[in-house]
Amino acid sequence: MSRRVRLWILSAGGTGLAVLLVVACFQLPGFGGDQHPYGDRAVRESLARRTANTVASVNFDQRAFDTLGEMTILFSAVLGTVVLLRQTRDEHRAKPAPAQVAVPVRRYALVTLPVALLTGLYVIAHGQLSPGGGFQGGVVAATALHLLYLGADYRALEWIRPVGLYEVGDALSASAYLVLGLAGVLAGTAFLANTLLSYGTFNTLSSGGAVPLLNAAIGMEVACAAVVLLARFLDQAVEIEESGKTGKTGKSGE
Amino acid sequence: MDDALIAVALLLVAATATAAVATRDPVHQALVLSLLGVALALLFTVLQAPDVALSQLAVGSALTPLLLLLSVRKVWRRRQRQGRTE
Amino acid sequence: MSVLPYLVAVWVFLAGCYGLATSRNLIHAVGCLTVCQAATYVLLIAVGYRDGATAPVYSDIEPASRPVVDPVVQALALTDVVVGATVTALLLALVLQISKRHGTVDPDELSELRG
């Protein structure tokens, strides 16, 4: 299809959809309205279970099943990326040359790294109390590790980051979330039921029953997953090279 | 005051999103996308969603642009090699 | 003001679609897809906002002392953000393989799979 025809179809479809959506927008309840029945219920239940951060309560207690699905999406995407970016028969690894890093950059990175890593862990640990939690902290911690690439070089990063272990960590923390869920079924109540542990004292680290445990599992999972993702892309960008032939290698077929 | 702040953040999001689409070079687009991530984080903060703002900052303005840049680098490195052998 | 956030979400979504349809580089196309997804975050958070309310976190405020915004949409948006990043990563991995196997990342030059 030529570009012109595509643009025609696109503008016809886009215009139609835009008109429908804009009309719909004017029939939505006004921005900032007061009607949030589900939200109000969620806040009540969260306080009843002594979870100060109601978003964490929705994520890890009331709608923990969604989070299970989401964690699995992340896990699958990481597994998929590992499979898709594997080293194929026609590729080899080229060892990257050791790189010279300017001293200020090195100092900056090496100072920032522990701070960022601790920030990540802190954000994970306080997920049920303050904004943040497993997702945010996990990504921060994983990205922090990669400051080493800036500060030292790729080889130092590889040394501190054995990807295989992170893959296993990713899988084990995902299973930990599932096992915590299954504990409910084994105890005779429902899957992911947060009724086994005491809810603790409001606004302390151990409040919220199973919420901190699930949150920690997610934090581990996200951190490991982000490390593996970045590692696979770095691998492609820095190390893996095609041997010999260039161009359309896959098309030759038989 | 709140309203004005929200409106500014919204317009910023709309503007950076449009710029991200209009920027055809992937390297520049990755940078504009990280600006979009910051704009979104700002919007979520004024809309009282600090959790989402934090994860948007971590994912949208750091992780995703980083992955995009690494992909560009890989594609570019391939082209370089190809250019040399041909 | 009462519809501006929704209109912004619609604008961002359609802009992303436009970029996706007219893109000349697959990495750029994946970037446009993340723009489409940004629209869903904006819509989610806008729908949950309540005038004059604070964040739904009770570590520094007394329960029931002030109205809070809807925490449910925030939880959904969090899920959505993570989903978006992972889909982006997977699609970029596929783009890398396309660049290796086809020698190009321009969708106009991909000549297989027709008819």
Next chain:
Amino acid sequence: MDHPNHLLPLLVAVPLLGATLLVAGGRRLPRAVAETAGCAVSAATAGLAIFLVLQSSPPMVEWVGDWVPRDGVSVGIMLIGDGPGLGMAALASLLTLAALAYSWHYFDEPPRRHAGSFPALMLLFQGGMCGFAIAGDLFNAFVFFELMSVVAYALTGHRVEEARAVQGALTFGVVNSLGAYAMLMGIVLLYARTGELAMAQIGRRLDEGGPPDALVLAAFVLVLTGLLVKAAAVPFHFWLPDAHAVAPTPVCMLLSGVMVELGVYGTWRVYGDVFSGPGGIPAPDLERALIVLGALTAVVGAVLCWCQRHIKRLLAYSTVAHMGLFLIGIGVLKPEGDGGVALYILGHAGVKAALFACTGILLDRYGSVDEHALHGRARKLRGVAALFGAGALGLAGLPPFGTGLGKALTEEAAGPALTVLFVAVSTVTAGAVLRVGARVFLGLGPKPEEDPSYEPYETTGSGERPETRRRLKRVPDTMTAVPALLLAAALAVGVAPGFATVVDHSVSEAGSGGAFTSPHWTPAGVLLGLTSTLLAVGLAALAVTHRKGLPGEAWTGPLRRLQSGHIGDYVAWLLAGAALLGALALPGIVAG
């Protein structure tokens, strides 16, 4: 077990746990152990699904995390354990098991130190499909929809050394992700209006709000766009042939056999629970939308199916055509139609998966899936030829295959005008498959002539690489046993006494709860099934004897050119399709 409903989430949790443990241990496990473990977990889940299906009358409801409603509302996530949902979960599980058994020692090179990755991905796919099938909460449905999509992209692109595989997987990924985001926008619009996420609650709130307006229509259009992209309805279908033709064969069995059908199931579920009340989309509008799109899909799929020479692509288009028939079946909004479609889907899954399995054998023996290149080369594979032929006849709806019974019941519900379409579509798709069988396995007719005018708009099936470790000397028993069992299952759907009654009963119990009939073979149904089979055989015979192809084929050029393989085109069509869907459903909203 006192509360079988507490077991519902295990349909998701068991395969996911199996997958995570396989990945955790996969670095040390030998390949055979990893594959056996994958099969065992998949089989256990299938057993659980079947156990739960047997408990599903009356339908079960489970609140995950024990958030049972107080005063009629809950903050938790609802799972629905009714016949159709659990039936789809059981179908997905059994097909995953079949695909895993078929792919025993399949791939030539598992990623280094990741022996468990392929079975783990299959288990994740199974978990995602089960989760979507039992979801009773819209956002939860979106999450599992994304899960199954993400795994499917990775599985489609699994053979990364194939240029076509990675391109098809990317197309699949971009189009389906965009559809999913549209669906999410629709869910948020519904949340804004009703403040709820559970499907039944949303439906109730919509009904309280009075007649539908543009907001309801927009939400309907956006949610259905996501589901119809998955269901490959025209004009959202372009990704399907590109993805199904290039995915590894065991994955094709799952994609065509059950994942696409889950799109139709989702449409049925969402319409029934959310939009069927007085505050939703009026019935005539839905009928118009689904029947028009379904008829378009059926015709386009059948015509393009006939034109293919790449056998997997041909089968993929036949899936598109059948999806059109399923959409019509649920679009007529009659309980008999729903029951018929359920049987049709079950039969079709067996038949289509068996056909893909046979094609996989061809690919592994001869390194090609091109109808013209393989002409007469597979004469020695008598057993596979018999299976392929039986699959083709099943596709035509030959009694007593389950496809035949499902088709007959759906035709009866759809009325005489649409019956013509059903017969025509099953004739053309089965005729195309029979044509392939006659040429490839029997070497009938002259070798087809190449027509250079098609060349730029044709995907040939040569240049494919075998998927197994080395080109097979002998076909492994698992690779022939699986299609045989699948065909036997498709046959059992049609002949097992009382099975159709049970299916129909559980569908009507879950749906409108309308009058429930006892479905059985009628003389008219048997006659129509025989007619389409005979016509298909005739059509195949006609095609095989013509060296240059049938006269009408030149007319298909413009249609084939639309399938351009270009992501931008597909996105443009997606927007156009959403607008079309809105236009088709508009009249009732304006009038009301």
